[in-house]
Amino acid sequence: xxxxxxxxxxxxxxxKTTFAVKLIAELTRRxxxxxxxxxxxxxxxxxxxxxxxxxxxxxxxxxxxxITDQQIALVKDDQRPDMEKMHAYLPDMDLILAEGFKxxxxxKIEIFRTGGPHDYPLFLDHPDLIALVTxxxxxxxVPVFGLEDIGPVAAFIQQTYLNRP
Numbered sequence: 001x002x003x004x005x006x007x008x009x010x011x012x013x014x015x016k017t018t019f020a021v022k023l024i025a026e027l028t029r030r031x032x033x034x035x036x037x038x039x040x041x042x043x044x045x046x047x048x049x050x051x052x053x054x055x056x057x058x059x060x061x062x063x064x065x066x067i068t069d070q071q072i073a074l075v076k077d078d079q080r081p082d083m084e085k086m087h088a089y090l091p092d093m094d095l096i097l098a099e100g101f102k103x104x105x106x107x108k109i110e111i112f113r114t115g116g117p118h119d120y121p122l123f124l125d126h127p128d129l130i131a132l133v134t135x136x137x138x139x140x141x142v143p144v145f146g147l148e149d150i151g152p153v154a155a156f157i158q159q160t161y162l163n164r165p
Contacts, residue, residue, distance in 0.1 A: 002087045003035065004161040005096040006130070007104065010111040011118045015147065019111050019133060020099050026154040027095065032162065035090035037098040094162060107161075109133060113147065131156060 008020045024034050048054060053064045053075065063076035078085070083104060090096050098106060105128060112121040112134040123129040124140050131143045133153065138144065145153050158164040 003090065003093045003096050005037075005083060005086055005098055005106055006157065006161065007098045007101045007106040007108045007128075008111065009100065009102045009108040009123060011116075011122060013116055014111045014113050014118070016099055016111050019147070019150075020097055022150045023153060023157075024097060026150045027157065030154060030158065030164075032158070032164075033092065033094045035086075035093035035096045037086050037090075037096060038100065095157065109153065111147075112136060112138075130160070 008016050008023070010016050020036065024036060027034050053066050056064045057075060063074065066073045066075070074089070083106065086096055086098065098104075102108070102122065107130045108123055108126070108128045109131045110121050110123045110129060110133065112118075112132065114134075114136045121132065121134070121136075121138065124132070124138060129140060129142050131145060131153065132138060132140055133145045133147060133149065135147050143156060145156075
């Protein structure tokens, strides 16, 4: 069975990463195996020039897997990342939290903070919105949580997506 994917979405500087890190820690504390995926618009370079794995890629390997006794890192060129690939790379997780991916058709928990550069949430009336985390007084048709309601959001995810009390 594929793990559910939930997007932690919102506008820039809304606090998505801060909330995601706290939520991952809480779900892990509750015994969940959480995989995380972070979307970025910037190129990443995990392979340092001159290292053996870098040399393998330079020679034409389309993917390089670096394995230690404790970790595995995959460097793979891929022009079209999608949700199925998240499942393929993280099949043994209970849940995948994807930060960003706001254009993908994923269940979304939107983080919206007042006093920031934005006046209105992105997904307030969107069908993908499953919860709103905010310090504002919006009343969408989904559960609303405060910015520090990590435990209640974790419980919501467990009950709704993992069938756990």
